[in-house]
Structures are given as structure tokens and as C-alpha cells.
Amino acid sequence: MTAIPRAIPSGFDSGHRFDVGRRWAASLELGFAARQGVTRMVATRHRGPLRVQRPFHPEGRVGTCHVYLLHPPGGLVSGDALAISARVEAGAQALLTTPAASKLYRADSHGVAWSQHTRLSVADGGQLEWLPQETIAFDGSRGEQVTTIALEGDARCLGWEMMALGRPASQLPYASGRIEQRFRLMRDGAPLWLERQPLDPTHPRFLGRWGQGGASVQATLWAVGLIDETEAIEALREALPASPCWAVTIRHGVMLLRYLGLERNEAWDLCERAWQVLRPRLIGREACVPRIWRT
Known part of the structure; x- marks a missing residue:
């Protein structure tokens, strides 16, 4: 079996410092393979609270x-460095999710950043659904999120990422800090979708109509491997509520659905409904909602 891809960046190490050099590392590496037609988790390695x-x-x-995927602390603080990787082999089908929203807490007095690196790879004939619950960024949070998806052959993948900035209901907007998001989706080494987005409330883009526009919630859903992309888009437009907060398009064989608005629940409901529409078209099976979402 192909080795599990490492999401751990160079220099990734743990320590118990409390100055500007603090670093608390955790990693999780998973492997899935088909055994007599049944997908098994055939490899798991972890370090730290993952x-x-x-x-x-x-x-x-x-x-x-x-x-x-379980991260008992429930959020990231200054110096935390999470690395998650998963490999889905040919013929295997895996769905990865989380039991609750993840939180990105305010940076410490030294302004030390956190980091989260996720690397997912799917072999020719494999299927992966990456469906984590949303991330909530507290005011003053500083860090980087890097997601890399490597597909081979006719591998199929559907996933999403959702981010809620600040806690508006508590009158605590995201008014300071900086989060850098980077996303890379490749097939056979060739890029299909590359994106970099800095979230900085002091930058004109954050409030400008040409950028974030003051929105506090954003979500991106992607699907790769649809047979009839045009029909899938029409099905989404019929099934989802009409709203200026979302749009859908196709680029280089990647379907992208974007949400930009003010409501976490609205973003979640939109993405979950879109997943229910797209899943039968992508993997030929109706959506089976993870029970953890209903607890």
C-alpha cells in the first residue's frame, strides 16, 4: 500500500515554552483501503491530542x-501546530468529519500564531468526503490554515470548509488578528484550483464590496468527478433557496459553491443540502448524515 502522505511541515516539533518560540504540536495520519469490498481504516498514527x-x-x-476526527482541546491557541493527513486507496470510500465546531482563540501577549496543515490524497478509483464542522475565529486570532488535496486518475472528492469570524451574537466581532488560508487541489500533479486568502480586518478588502464586504461567515464547497456538471448545477439551483449570498460555478472540472454572508446556520444548511444533492451524482449513493451532526 502507498505510504500515508505526511502533512507535517519541516521543523515540526513540540515543546513546553511560553515565549515567542512556543510550539505545541499534534499530528494524525490515516490510511484507508478496500478489503474484500469493505473499506477499512488500515493505518493510524497520532501524536499529541489528535x-x-x-x-x-x-x-x-x-x-x-x-x-x-477528535481534537479534545476543541480549539487552537498560540503555538498550536496541527497536522492531519489521510490517504484513500483504490476502491476505498471514506467520509471524514468532526464532532463539533473548531475554535481559533485570541493570540497571546507575544502574538504567537497557530497553524493547521491538512493533506488529503485519493488514489485512482478512490472516493473521499471531507466534511468538517465549521471553524469559529475569535477576535485577535492569528494563524494559518493550509489544505492540500492530491487526486490520482479518476479519484473523486467532495468537501467543504466553513469559517465564522468573530462572535457577533456576543457583540464580539473579528476586529483584529490575521488568518491566512491556502488551498491546493491537484490531479496527477497538475493544479486544478489554487487559492490564497488573507483574512485581515484592518485591510480595505475586508470591508470593501470588492472583497469580504463585511461578511462574517464564508463557506466553500467543492466536488471533483461529477459526470454531468451542467445537470448538477441545475439541480443545485432548483434545490437550494435563492439568495445573493451564494453562487456556483465550474472551473477545470472542479465544481465550486461559495457562500458569503452573516449566518453560520445558513451556511451550514446550504452546504449540507448541496452535499445531499451532489452525493448521489458523485458516488451513486444517497446522503447518509453522520449522526454526530444531530447530537
């Missing part, structure tokens, strides 16, 4: 393997 619950097969033994 774990998984035992795999579930709620869609039957030959259905998708559901796995919940």
Missing part, C-alpha cells in the same frame, strides 16, 4: 467508512 473514534459503516459493510 485521535479518531472507531470507524462506522452506517451505510452497510460495502458502503462508505465514516470516521470522526
Whole structure:
């Protein structure tokens, strides 16, 4: 079996410092493979507070393997460095999600940043659904999120990322800090979608109509491997509520649905409904909602 891709950046190390050099590292590496038609989690390695619950097969033994990623601290503080990687082999089907929203807390007095690196790879004939619950960034949070997805051959992938900035309901907007997001989606080494987005409330882009426009919630859903992309877009437009907060397009074989608005629940409901529409068209199976989403 191909080795699990490493998401751990160079120099990744742990320590118990409390100055500007503090670094608290955790990593999780997973591997999935088909064994006699059943997807098994065949490899798991972890360091620090990153774990998984035992795999579930709620869609039957030959259905998708559901796995919940657990980070007991529930959020990232200054110096935290998370690295998550997963490899899905040919014929395997995996769905990865989280039990709750992740939180990005305010930076410490030294302004030390946190980091989260995620690398997902899918072999020819494999299928991956990456469906984490939303991330909430507290005012003053500083860090970087890097997501890399490497597809091979006719591998299929559907996923999303959602970010809520600040806590408007508590009158605590995201007014300071800086979060850098980078996303890379490749097929056979060739780029399909590359994106870099700095979230800096002091930059004109943050409030400008040409940029963030003052929106506090954003979400991106992607799907790669749809057979009939035009029909899938029409199905989304019929199923989803009309709103100026979202749009959908196709670029280089990647379907992208974007949300930019003010409501976390609206973004979640939109993405979940879009997943329910797209999943049968992508992997030929109706959506099976992870039960952790309803607890």
C-alpha cells in the first residue's frame, strides 16, 4: 500500500515554552483501503491530542467508512501546530468529519500564531468526503490554515470548509488578528484550483464590496468527478433557496459553491443540502448524515 502522505511541515516539533518560540504540536495520519469490498481504516498514527473514534459503516459493510476526527482541546491557541493527513486507496470510500465546531482563540501577549496543515490524497478509483464542522475565529486570532488535496486518475472528492469570524451574537466581532488560508487541489500533479486568502480586518478588502464586504461567515464547497456538471448545477439551483449570498460555478472540472454572508446556520444548511444533492451524482449513493451532526 502507498505510504500515508505526511502533512507535517519541516521543523515540526513540540515543546513546553511560553515565549515567542512556543510550539505545541499534534499530528494524525490515516490510511484507508478496500478489503474484500469493505473499506477499512488500515493505518493510524497520532501524536499529541489528535485521535479518531472507531470507524462506522452506517451505510452497510460495502458502503462508505465514516470516521470522526477528535481534537479534545476543541480549539487552537498560540503555538498550536496541527497536522492531519489521510490517504484513500483504490476502491476505498471514506467520509471524514468532526464532532463539533473548531475554535481559533485570541493570540497571546507575544502574538504567537497557530497553524493547521491538512493533506488529503485519493488514489485512482478512490472516493473521499471531507466534511468538517465549521471553524469559529475569535477576535485577535492569528494563524494559518493550509489544505492540500492530491487526486490520482479518476479519484473523486467532495468537501467543504466553513469559517465564522468573530462572535457577533456576543457583540464580539473579528476586529483584529490575521488568518491566512491556502488551498491546493491537484490531479496527477497538475493544479486544478489554487487559492490564497488573507483574512485581515484592518485591510480595505475586508470591508470593501470588492472583497469580504463585511461578511462574517464564508463557506466553500467543492466536488471533483461529477459526470454531468451542467445537470448538477441545475439541480443545485432548483434545490437550494435563492439568495445573493451564494453562487456556483465550474472551473477545470472542479465544481465550486461559495457562500458569503452573516449566518453560520445558513451556511451550514446550504452546504449540507448541496452535499445531499451532489452525493448521489458523485458516488451513486444517497446522503447518509453522520449522526454526530444531530447530537
